[in-house]
Amino acid sequence: MRVCVLGAGVVGLTSAYYLAKKGFQVTVIDRQPGVGLETSFANAGQISPGYSAPWAAPGVPFKAIKWLMQKHAPLKISAEPEIKKLAWMSKMLANCTEKAYDVNKSRMVALAEYSRDQFIQLRKDIGIKYDDGQGGLTQLFRKDEQVEASEKDIKVLKALNVPHQVLTPAQILEVEPGLAPVIDKFKGGLRLTGDETGDCYLFCLSLKETCESLGVEFQFNSSIQSLSVQGQKINGVVTELGLQAFDTILVCLGSYSKELLKACDIDIPVYPVKGYSLTVPISDANFAPISTVMDETYKVAVTRLGGRIRAAGTAELTGYNLDLPKSRTETITHVVSDLFGAGCHLSEAEYWTGLRPMTPDGTPVVGASGVNGLYLNTGHGTLGWTMSCGSAAVIADIMAGDKAQINANDLSFERYKK
Known part of the structure; x- marks a missing residue:
């Protein structure tokens, strides 16, 4: 299955890694010339x-x-x-x-503790x-x-x-x-x-090499203009190169996720x-x-x-x-x-x-969006580095149809609809 990850910060990059480990064919698209050049670049460590x-x-x-x-x-x-x-x-x-x-x-501590365990495993x-x-x-x-x-x-x-x-x-x-x-x-x-x-930017640079060894493709200097939805199903993303078709899209654009998703009638409170x-x-x-x-x-x-x-x-x-x-x-x-x-x-x-x-409750938005084929991993606030590996492992499980290792129900966009 061809998956597009939008965003090459630490959340998008870890998501690409865990998805590739599950056998997905992954493409990462970002407007910057390399990985980790926005919020991930010089955070608190x-x-x-x-x-x-x-x-x-x-x-x-x-x-x-x-x-x-x-x-x-x-x-x-x-x-x-x-x-x-x-x-x-x-x-x-x-x-x-x-x-x-x-x-x-x-909710936040449970996800962050799981994420720290994933960091330990990743180093091994x-x-x-x-x-x-x-x-x-x-x-x-x-x-x-x-x-x-x-x-x-x-x-x-x-x-x-x-x-x-x-x-x-x-x-x-x-x-x-x-x-x-x-x-x-x-x-x-x-x-x-x-x-x-740890230095989040150094982590991103190193993980990119591992992702490439797993077959992940990167498109840098590529401005994401809109998502393409046909019927009730996502079918691709529009960049300056035109429409690129994908089976599934994962949005990891941090603060910029909100405006992109509004065109799909998804209003995340980020x-x-x-x-x-x-x-x-x-x-x-x-x-x-x-x-x-x-x-x-x-x-x-x-x-x-x-x-x-x-x-x-x-x-x-x-x-x-x-x-x-x-x-x-x-x-x-x-x-x-x-x-x-x-x-x-x-x-x-x-x-x-x-x-x-x-997000107003501090917890990131991780899970299905409500649009078939469109998933979210965004809204981590000051804890994107802390929660990156954990939320990436969770979303990879969800997208693969596997059972997540922690309770992920309250992480989804659905909690704002209640």
Whole structure:
């Protein structure tokens, strides 16, 4: 069966790999000149199943109002009125309840844990290297109320048997000694021992070679114009080359999935949430992170990638704007300077921005679309890297007619029709 995967980011690429492993004849189409050149290019470097949680949570609406008044705030909302943005925000607010949070977090952690297991298996199967590390993730709490609020997440982690450790400041130093100069700023921490790190772009480059060895074909510099539906069945995709016929199509276009699908009367609630990152060489490893730390006050992740530090954060609701103003990178720069300023030369930092495809409940959309032959694997938000292998394995099972290894019913588009 001829399958077309739309999108060559980490979600599309892993999907192509798992589909090819099942014997499908796979073609990947992307507008960029290579793999992983948009949202996958310079993300936070975290593979963090233990940290998987929806942004929609009790108390977030009040926090959001407070954040809008802060200089180094984790959330920015552009002042321009936009119907799509307001509609998405209203749906997100509807998920800010205890009941919705527990359901959504359980779904997300289950998929992310499965995905981490797939990463482990992938390294065994093909020996893939991507500056990967298995040193866990440490959440840093600057305030007593953050320590108290973590109890809710710990409850979910226990229920799902996710390995974790509650840390005192002294115990934080045992896993991240580079924080010694600033440890007095923290009240405690939570370590997610099963979380991993790695360079998503390097992963994409390496996995592309494996995909090609399995017969996957790539069409780069190819603009996707529309989907072609005949009757109630998908029959191809239209690019600047015209109509290309395929038996099945899988949409993995992240934030750009929504507009393409609207022509098929499929309205997925995905909105682009802009994020920023910096990458800087390490100058003194004694004052650099060992793995990943997440500063909960600023919602900025700082990760060790070989001889580099990668920091990423900030959520900005501003449509498809990809400008990179200095004012928007100040928060991640501040956090790196505050935590590991003695371990790097920030003057050498390289900055980047990308659009995370976010659903209002935080869970990606993985499964059939309702149109015969058209499938979806999109809407992973800030967790595309974390969930990529898991959601790809799930969609490959679904498309092959096999039973998925985890409960995939609540991942599908159908949950928004209920």
